Amino acid sequence: VCLTCCSRESMVRINQICHKNGIKFFTGDVFGYHGYMFADLGDHEFVEEKPKVAKGSSGVEDGPEAKRARLDPAQTTMVKK
Numbered sequence: 001v002c003l004t005c006c007s008r009e010s011m012v013r014i015n016q017i018c019h020k021n022g023i024k025f026f027t028g029d030v031f032g033y034h035g036y037m038f039a040d041l042g043d044h045e046f047v048e049e050k051p052k053v054a055k056g057s058s059g060v061e062d063g064p065e066a067k068r069a070r071l072d073p074a075q076t077t078m079v080k081k
Contacts (some may be wrong), residue, residue, distance in 0.1 A: 002008045003027040067080055 001018050002037055003011055004027065011027050018025040028037035052075040 001025050004029055011038075027030045045080060046078050050079050051075070052077050 001014065001023055003014060003025075006014075006027065015025045015078070017023075019042060022042055024042065024044075025040040026038070029035060
């Protein structure tokens, strides 16, 4: 449900109905240079892109620097939340 140009009371009442029934709700309005937007998505899943952690080589290096995980900015993985 998407609402614009409604009173606050109407938005709250309709949002409560949508939230109770698992329906996504969006509302917003613009007043000259200023505006607002509100979204109630309830429980939802999304995917976030994270950099992959490169594995350290098991070779000559064995100090604290070698044991730290290294981030490889060229590779990413998708994490579902």
